[in-house]
Amino acid sequence: MTDAAGRRELPKTYDPHAVEGPTYRRWLDMGAFRADASSERPHFSIVLPPPNVTGSLHIGHALDHTFQDYLARMHRMRGDEVLWLPGMDHAGIATQNVVERELAKEGKSRFDLGREAFVERVWAWKATSGGTILGQMQRLGDSVDWSRERFTMDEGLSRAVREVFVSLYEQGLLYRGQRIINWCPRCLTALSDIEVEHEEIPGELAYLRYPLNDGSGALVVATSRAETMLGDTGVAVHPDDPRYRHMVGRTMRLPLLGREIPVVADEAVDREFGTGAVKVTPAHDPNDYEIAQRHGLPAVDVLTEEAVVNANGGRFQGLDRYAARQAVKDALAEQGLLERVEAAPHAVGHCYRCKTEVEPRLSLQWFVSTKPLAEQAMAAVRNGVTRFEPARYEKTFFGWMEGIRDWCVSRQLWWGHRIPAWYCPDGHVTVAREDPSACAECGAATLRQDEDVLDTWFSSGLWPLSTLGWPDRGPDLEAFYPTSVLVTGYDIIFFWVARMMMLCCHFQPPTPFRVVAIHGMVRDAQGKKMSKSFGNVIDPVELMDRYGTDALRFALIRGANPGSDVPLAEEWVEGGRNFANKLWNLGRFVLSSIPEGTKPEDLPAPAQRKLADRWLLSRLERSRAAATAAYDAYDPAEAARLLHAFAWSELADWAVELAKPRLAAGGDDARRVGAVLAYALDVTLRLLHPIMPFVTEELGRALRDVDTITLGPWPLERPDDLDEAAEADMADLQETIAAVRRFRAEHAVPPARRPHLTIVATGQRQAALFRAEAESIRRLARLEAVEVVAAGEAGATVAAEAGRPAAKLLAAGAELRLPLAGLLDLDEERSRLQRERAGLEQERRRAKAKLANRDFLEKAPAAVVDRARARLAEVEASLAQVAGRLEELTAITGG
Ligand SMILES: [Zn+2]
Numbered sequence: 042m043t044d045a046a047g048r049r050e051l052p053k054t055y056d057p058h059a060v061e062g063p064t065y066r067r068w069l070d071m072g073a074f075r076a077d078a079s080s081e082r083p084h085f086s087i088v089l090p091p092p093n094v095t096g097s098l099h100i101g102h103a104l105d106h107t108f109q110d111y112l113a114r115m116h117r118m119r120g121d122e123v124l125w126l127p128g129m130d131h132a133g134i135a136t137q138n139v140v141e142r143e144l145a146k147e148g149k150s151r152f153d154l155g156r157e158a159f160v161e162r163v164w165a166w167k168a169t170s171g172g173t174i175l176g177q178m179q180r181l182g183d184s185v186d187w188s189r190e191r192f193t194m195d196e197g198l199s200r201a202v203r204e205v206f207v208s209l210y211e212q213g214l215l216y217r218g219q220r221i222i223n224w225c226p227r228c229l230t231a232l233s234d235i236e237v238e239h240e241e242i243p244g245e246l247a248y249l250r251y252p253l254n255d256g257s258g259a260l261v262v263a264t265s266r267a268e269t270m271l272g273d274t275g276v277a278v279h280p281d282d283p284r285y286r287h288m289v290g291r292t293m294r295l296p297l298l299g300r301e302i303p304v305v306a307d308e309a310v311d312r313e314f315g316t317g318a319v320k321v322t323p324a325h326d327p328n329d330y331e332i333a334q335r336h337g338l339p340a341v342d343v344l345t346e347e348a349v350v351n352a353n354g355g356r357f358q359g360l361d362r363y364a365a366r367q368a369v370k371d372a373l374a375e376q377g378l379l380e381r382v383e384a385a386p387h388a389v390g391h392c393y394r395c396k397t398e399v400e401p402r403l404s405l406q407w408f409v410s411t412k413p414l415a416e417q418a419m420a421a422v423r424n425g426v427t428r429f430e431p432a433r434y435e436k437t438f439f440g441w442m443e444g445i446r447d448w449c450v451s452r453q454l455w456w457g458h459r460i461p462a463w464y465c466p467d468g469h470v471t472v473a474r475e476d477p478s479a480c481a482e483c484g485a486a487t488l489r490q491d492e493d494v495l496d497t498w499f500s501s502g503l504w505p506l507s508t509l510g511w512p513d514r515g516p517d518l519e520a521f522y523p524t525s526v527l528v529t530g531y532d533i534i535f536f537w538v539a540r541m542m543m544l545c546c547h548f549q550p551p552t553p554f555r556v557v558a559i560h561g562m563v564r565d566a567q568g569k570k571m572s573k574s575f576g577n578v579i580d581p582v583e584l585m586d587r588y589g590t591d592a593l594r595f596a597l598i599r600g601a602n603p604g605s606d607v608p609l610a611e612e613w614v615e616g617g618r619n620f621a622n623k624l625w626n627l628g629r630f631v632l633s634s635i636p637e638g639t640k641p642e643d644l645p646a647p648a649q650r651k652l653a654d655r656w657l658l659s660r661l662e663r664s665r666a667a668a669t670a671a672y673d674a675y676d677p678a679e680a681a682r683l684l685h686a687f688a689w690s691e692l693a694d695w696a697v698e699l700a701k702p703r704l705a706a707g708g709d710d711a712r713r714v715g716a717v718l719a720y721a722l723d724v725t726l727r728l729l730h731p732i733m734p735f736v737t738e739e740l741g742r743a744l745r746d747v748d749t750i751t752l753g754p755w756p757l758e759r760p761d762d763l764d765e766a767a768e769a770d771m772a773d774l775q776e777t778i779a780a781v782r783r784f785r786a787e788h789a790v791p792p793a794r795r796p797h798l799t800i801v802a803t804g805q806r807q808a809a810l811f812r813a814e815a816e817s818i819r820r821l822a823r824l825e826a827v828e829v830v831a832a833g834e835a836g837a838t839v840a841a842e843a844g845r846p847a848a849k850l851l852a853a854g855a856e857l858r859l860p861l862a863g864l865l866d867l868d869e870e871r872s873r874l875q876r877e878r879a880g881l882e883q884e885r886r887r888a889k890a891k892l893a894n895r896d897f898l899e900k901a902p903a904a905v906v907d908r909a910r911a912r913l914a915e916v917e918a919s920l921a922q923v924a925g926r927l928e929e930l931t932a933i934t935g936g
């Protein structure tokens with residue numbers, strides 16, 4: 042709709058749902074987010090941490106994406122060529138679990154389908170049910186370049202994965218080896234160290250007696266997993282332990298199975314643990330495996346993939362590990378070989394996906410030698426090629442990297458990048474970029490490909506390279522690599538950031554990103570982690586439905602102090618909605634009140650600006666500079682707070698109120714103040730656009746009659762607008778008006794009562810200011826008239842006030858006198874305050890009694906008790922205020 046002047050007319054209230062969808066589509070239609078690799082502009086690029094294809098938008102994404110979007114939008118407005126590249130991760134275990142659950146409902150397992158059909162089924166699932174999150178990203182306003190959307194299983198990305206696997210193998214940085222790995226007996230796959238969550242369990246320590254083979258005595262060993270004794274192939278003691286020195290080299294008879302096992306001496310044995318003699322179970326414990334390697338002890342695997350005892354476990358075969366634990370202890374006890382069992386809580390690893398207890402398992406897996414890669418990654422950070430924001434997270438990064446162990450990259454899954462290694466009947470290994478037709482070593486034509494796939498993080502570790510077309514040196518890689526900044530939560534610094542740094546620094550130096558900007562986790566208002574079990578999870582989509590997207594984005598960004606956790610409560614999103622409405626009303630006022638044809642760019646010449654104009658432009662310039670600096674420092678929370686304060690209080694409240702009579706009067710001055718308001722609004726909208734893109738776009742377009750503000754320009758620097766004198770004068774005026782308003786509010790003076798105010802200014806200069814602005818003071822403080830005298834020249838006028846009861850207020854160093862006659866009925870006011878005091882005192886008594894009640898303190902939830910305490914503090918504060926006002930009243934009436 043447009044009005045007679047051709048200006049777009051805005052509806053009375055802001056309806057986010059009517060604006061957001063069409064606005065986003067318009068941006069897509071105009072290609073606003075599409076990056077041009079051949080552009081001459083400075084390049085700015087971000088790769089989106091790829092969400093799982095199984096995922097939907099949670100509140101953590103909402104923060105993470107809004108953070109990236111502010112950077113992308115700000116740089117776009119500043120004229121950079123911006124690429125924000127979106128995509129999804131195939132999420133190996135997670136996706137396979139989803140499809141397996143679906144199959145289970147049909148009474149089938151993946152083995153019923155076979156590998157090929159199962160993988161096809163996963164692709165079909167992805168096509169119909171995967172990627173819910175992409176539509177939700179559009180609702181959130183993500184300004185990503187959809188024409189470059191990628192998926193970790195795409196052909197191009199798979200080629201990058203294969204190239205890296207083969208190259209690492211050729212460089213001796215990737216190998217296949219027998220290692221004890223973390224095994225999930227439910228997911229039936231290996232897990233890397235960081236996919237294991239350690240958790241304290243009650244646990245026990247069982248002391249088992251192993252007799253010497255010659256019947257001359259026995260040795261006692263302690264274990265928390267008694268069933269593993271079925272796989273023992275030795276007993277180890279410390280070489281310097283006098284208790285056992287004479288035993289070294291002798292053999293024991295393994296109870297229950299009768300196997301002969303030697304006693305060996307090894308430095309790795311902890312003399313303080315248990316009895317100082319340890320059973321050696323090479324197939325089920327990483328330390329035992331190393332001891333066994335040193336002493337040539339065999340490894341006997343006694344568990345199946347599902348952690349059930351296998352044929353090596355003799356009569357215990359078929360029992361799961363927990364049942365076997367009890368059965369072994371019972372059998373030993375019967376033979377008098379169970380010395381004792383004591384409670385011993387200890388940490389046990391659990392699968393991060395399904396929480397099943399992890400079983401250490403000996404198996405043949407592929408590993409990446411991470412040490413040399415980690416060195417390169419750490420060097421990039423040490424040399425400042427990559428910088429962490431905030432810098433304290435560099436320590437976390439170094440901590441992880443220094444303690445790094447070789448990375449087990451093979452997974453026993455079907456969904457993922459299949460390992461490009463082939464085995465011939467003689468066991469030769471062929472690792473190749475193209476599927477081989479013959480063994481590289483012996484030429485045998487029958488080859489079997491490795492069944493395993495690669496860890497999901499192997500492909501996401503290549504994300505900044507593979508998405509830009511690597512290994513080809515195409516235009517995107519040339520233009521946008523290294524990327525400008527990576528935005529992510531501190532929780533995946535190791536999972537993801539470290540891996541990208543290791544692989545990308547190695548394959549495409551110097552670094553994948555110039556800056557790593559770390560943000561915190563979204564928590565509830567009490568700072569508690571959001572989780573289904575606490576019932577405090579906030580759904581960002583629901584919040585967008587209820588309050589609009591800008592409201593959610595503003596609330597998240599306002600709480601996102603650099604690197605720290607982000608508290609969020611629904612009320613704050615409501616506050617974001619109120620801010621969007623405030624902007625809307627401000628926009629409507631400016632558009633409807635400024636004289637026809639007034640444009641933001643028609644700012645009056647400095648000599649023609651009134652105090653309010655000079656003040657507003659100065660405050661605007663200061664806010665622009667501070668907000669821009671905060672945005673640049675990866676501190677959008679500070680920018681949000683600054684801009685909110687400026688837009689709400691200074692622009693929408695003060696500046697608009699001060700401008701009203703000038704606009705109403707019309708003429709040149711109306712045109713001038715109209716241009717100042719329009720200009721200030723335009724700049725404010727542009728500064729807020731990176732955080733609240735929708736409402737600012739709608740208003741910004743109407744204000745300037747342009748198609749979009751999302752392509753800029755960013756507000757220019759105008760240092761000449763800074764005007765300290767105007768800001769100081771305006772502060773005096775604001776303080777004065779606020780003091781009268783506060784008095785009126787505290788004493789409940791009806792709006793219609795308009796007193797006469799006398800100001801005794803600090804001196805001639807201030808008196809001149811108040812005289813010049815008397816009309817503004819009169820109107821904004823709802824006064825009949827304003828009279829100004831300078832201190833020391835308080836002549837007849839002030840004398841005339843003497844003897845009559847008047848309130849004396851202090852503001853900006855001046856004294857404000859308000860005659861009380863006709864303003865408030867003193868007796869009525871006094872009894873009103875006394876009633877208020879009585880009510881408060883009663884509430885205080887009740888609250889104190891409650892807090893003295895032990896039953897309440899012990900049984901009520903902590904939050905309820907806290908609330909009661911806070912309420913009491915509020916009541917105390919109100920009482921002090923009422924007492925103060927009663928005292929004031931007494932002073933005024935002179936007794
Ligand atoms: Zn699992």
Ligand SMILES: [Zn+2]
Nearest residue numbers: 465469480483
């Ligand atoms: Zn061969």
